[in-house]
Amino acid sequence: MGRKLLLEHINVPGINTLEVYRQKGGYRAVEKALKTLTPDEVVEEVKKSGLRGRGGAGFPTGMKWSFLAKPEGVARYLVCNADESEPGTFKDRYLMTYIPHALIEGMIVSSFALGANTSYIYVRGEMMPQIRILEKAIAEAKAAGFLGKNILGSGYDLELYVQSGGGAYICGEETALLESLEGKRGNPRIKPPFPAIAGLYGCPTVVNNVESIAAVVPIINDGGDEYAKVGIGRSTGTKLISASGNLVKPGVYEIELGLPVEEFIYSDEYCGGIANGKRLKATVAGGSSVPILPANLTLKYANGEPRLMSYESLAEGGFATGTMMGSGGFIAFDEDQCIVRNTWNFSRFYHHESCGQCSPCREGTGWLEKVLHRLEFGHGKMSDIDLLVDVSKKIEGNTICPLGDAAAWPVASAIRHFRDEFEWHVKEPSKSQTSNYGLANYANPIEKKEEEVKQDNS
Amino acid sequence: MLKVEETQPVEFSSALIASFDEIVKRYPAGKQKSALLPILHLVQAEFGWTSAPAMDKVAAYLNIEPIEVYEVASFYTMYFLQPKGKYVLEVCRTGPCCLVGAEKIMDHIEQNLGVKEGEVTADGLFSWRGVECLAACGFGPVLQIGPEYTFYENLTPQSVDTLIDDLRKK
Numbered sequence: 001m002g003r004k005l006l007l008e009h010i011n012v013p014g015i016n017t018l019e020v021y022r023q024k025g026g027y028r029a030v031e032k033a034l035k036t037l038t039p040d041e042v043v044e045e046v047k048k049s050g051l052r053g054r055g056g057a058g059f060p061t062g063m064k065w066s067f068l069a070k071p072e073g074v075a076r077y078l079v080c081n082a083d084e085s086e087p088g089t090f091k092d093r094y095l096m097t098y099i100p101h102a103l104i105e106g107m108i109v110s111s112f113a114l115g116a117n118t119s120y121i122y123v124r125g126e127m128m129p130q131i132r133i134l135e136k137a138i139a140e141a142k143a144a145g146f147l148g149k150n151i152l153g154s155g156y157d158l159e160l161y162v163q164s165g166g167g168a169y170i171c172g173e174e175t176a177l178l179e180s181l182e183g184k185r186g187n188p189r190i191k192p193p194f195p196a197i198a199g200l201y202g203c204p205t206v207v208n209n210v211e212s213i214a215a216v217v218p219i220i221n222d223g224g225d226e227y228a229k230v231g232i233g234r235s236t237g238t239k240l241i242s243a244s245g246n247l248v249k250p251g252v253y254e255i256e257l258g259l260p261v262e263e264f265i266y267s268d269e270y271c272g273g274i275a276n277g278k279r280l281k282a283t284v285a286g287g288s289s290v291p292i293l294p295a296n297l298t299l300k301y302a303n304g305e306p307r308l309m310s311y312e313s314l315a316e317g318g319f320a321t322g323t324m325m326g327s328g329g330f331i332a333f334d335e336d337q338c339i340v341r342n343t344w345n346f347s348r349f350y351h352h353e354s355c356g357q358c359s360p361c362r363e364g365t366g367w368l369e370k371v372l373h374r375l376e377f378g379h380g381k382m383s384d385i386d387l388l389v390d391v392s393k394k395i396e397g398n399t400i401c402p403l404g405d406a407a408a409w410p411v412a413s414a415i416r417h418f419r420d421e422f423e424w425h426v427k428e429p430s431k432s433q434t435s436n437y438g439l440a441n442y443a444n445p446i447e448k449k450e451e452e453v454k455q456d457n458s
Numbered sequence: 459m460l461k462v463e464e465t466q467p468v469e470f471s472s473a474l475i476a477s478f479d480e481i482v483k484r485y486p487a488g489k490q491k492s493a494l495l496p497i498l499h500l501v502q503a504e505f506g507w508t509s510a511p512a513m514d515k516v517a518a519y520l521n522i523e524p525i526e527v528y529e530v531a532s533f534y535t536m537y538f539l540q541p542k543g544k545y546v547l548e549v550c551r552t553g554p555c556c557l558v559g560a561e562k563i564m565d566h567i568e569q570n571l572g573v574k575e576g577e578v579t580a581d582g583l584f585s586w587r588g589v590e591c592l593a594a595c596g597f598g599p600v601l602q603i604g605p606e607y608t609f610y611e612n613l614t615p616q617s618v619d620t621l622i623d624d625l626r627k628k
């Protein structure tokens with residue numbers, strides 16, 4: 001059994017209440033931080049822990065905190081990103097539903113570290129039940145003296161509020177989130193200035209993912225050095241993985257970073273293998289924005305070594321043969337799934353969610369969707385495949401926010417690894433409407449052709 | 459698209475205004491516009507949609523221009539700019555849910571209700587639509603129903619029929 005730092009008590013009846021959460025050691029981190037540590041010492045522990053942001057980009061949390069500007073007499077804000085909308089990702093909803101006090105406790109400790117006296121949890125509007133759960137947890141924490149004025153006699157004041165979004169994936173991007181929290185359309189801001197200098201209401205602001213904030217609790221309880229001992233290399237600690245698709249046991253799993261991908265998919269402790277006795281065809285390992293990989297490259301590197309669930313290992317091989325950890329949304333595709341159809345579906349998502357500010361993203365995502373639609377529905381031309389590559393290259397890197405890249409990468413990687421299947425849709429337009437391409441060679445053992453793989457990098 | 463379907467004046471009850479007041483308190487002085495998204499949810503919960511007259515009233519309450527409300531209501535997907543059925547079934551249509559049968563569920567709902575996506579049943583009770591990822595991918599297919607956004611997971615055609623029957627009887 002891997003170590004659990006966030007979900008250890010998830011199955012304890014009543015753990016969503018303050019009383020039971022306290023019995024299991026909850027709010028110790030608040031007591032320790034506010035009574036025995038200075039804000040800078042809390043930041044130092046988080047730095048030592050090596051915690052990397054769990055929202056997708058993997059930026060070191062302690063470092064992000066140390067960039068926060070602290071001009072005299074200007075308010076600072078901590079905003080928790082609970083917009084969770086990346087297809088394949090549902091860990092934050094799970095954590096907030098079943099163990100809401102883990103987030104509230106993390107928010108108190110983190111706000112103290114940053115010197116914020118008002119903090120917000122921005123929750124996507126669709127999660128109204130979770131908003132109610134968090135509001136109840138906040139009321140309980142306040143009644144117990146963990147929020148409000150002069151918390152635990154430390155002289156530190158904090159008010160914590162839940163804010164509802166209105167339904168827009170783009171509001172997960174941190175500057176769009178801040179715009180939305182100011183009551184505006186969710187248009188990402190041009191950076192710089194970064195939120196650490198000018199964020200909410202123009203004040204210095206840190207935006208962190210739900211899981212990043214919850215991880216601060218074990219870091220403070222056990223110390224940053226202890227946390228850093230869990231995991232592998234620069235991928236320290238544990239990570240919540242949302243597993244979905246054609247698995248025997250989809251769901252949210254807390255893993256120690258460094259777990260072999262094969263064990264994660266096939267062992268009974270985790271996903272229990274592919275559902276209905278089918279074989280694995282492909283995976284999207286870190287949410288819809290990361291490159292899709294065929295089964296063979298999911299389990300092993302191009303050189304045949306096993307791939308692990310860590311930031312570095314998932315990225316091994318770069319875009320040619322690797323992928324990314326992203327938000328930890330792990331989607332498994334069985335042999336009956338159509339990669340072209342899924343790529344079209346994801347493109348429709350990005351087209352729908354583009355805020356429309358930058359032409360390459362607004363127009364490009366529309367073209368991707370349109371061309372993929374005609375390929376999937378049997379009206380495609382061979383030249384469409386290269387057209388898709390061309391459009392995705394023209395979006396990538398040419399936009400205000402990373403949504404453009406996130407729309408381009410899944411298309412580019414699907415064609416890189418599954419070109420045969422795209423071509424089959426053109427060659428067999430009617431057959432592709434009634435049958436599927438199947439597993440083909442996507443699970444075959446990888447031949448060691450390191451030279452060729454490297455050339456692919458161009 | 460923003461369509462002004464109705465110009466009937468609306469009244470905000472004092473209880474509704476009091477709930478707005480509670481929200482505005484969360485923000486620093488002068489930043490009351492931050493309350494816009496949460497307030498629009500309350501308006502929609504009360505009236506079933508966000509009509510132009512209701513948005514104008516929200517603008518007046520927050521002391522901002524009406525356009526500031528319209529541009530927000532039309533940007534976000536959760537606000538209805540036209541009247542909908544009493545129950546709007548919103549089914550996730552994104553990749554992971556489709557791997558486990560979301561498209562079949564949508565076809566089934568369309569058949570059961572006898573209306574196309576976005577339309578309202580003759581009795582005014584139901585609408586349905588496909589929406590993007592609801593962050594419940596491991597429990598798909600899923601749908602939600604506002605204004606409390608109750609979740610229904612691991613849907614089958616049978617469970618959808620039962621749900622619709624139960625709502626009809628309510």
Ligand SMILES: Cc1cc2nc3c(=O)[nH]c(=O)nc-3n(C[C@H](O)[C@H](O)[C@H](O)COP(=O)(O)O)c2cc1C
Pocket residue numbers: 052053054055056057058059061064081082083084085086169170171172173174175207208209210212213401402403406
């Ligand atoms: C299009 C887009 C959507 C995003 N959605 C989310 C999200 O739903 N939740 C989240 O925590 N981060 C999301 N992010 C990443 C945030 O911009 C930001 O990096 C993150 O909240 C920082 O928190 P962390 O450092 O704790 O990971 C998204 C980024 C982009 C570009």
Ligand code: SF4
Pocket residue numbers: 170187188353354355356357358359361362399400401402403404
């Ligand atoms: S890349 Fe797309 S989503 Fe991001 S700011 Fe530009 S148009 Fe908006």
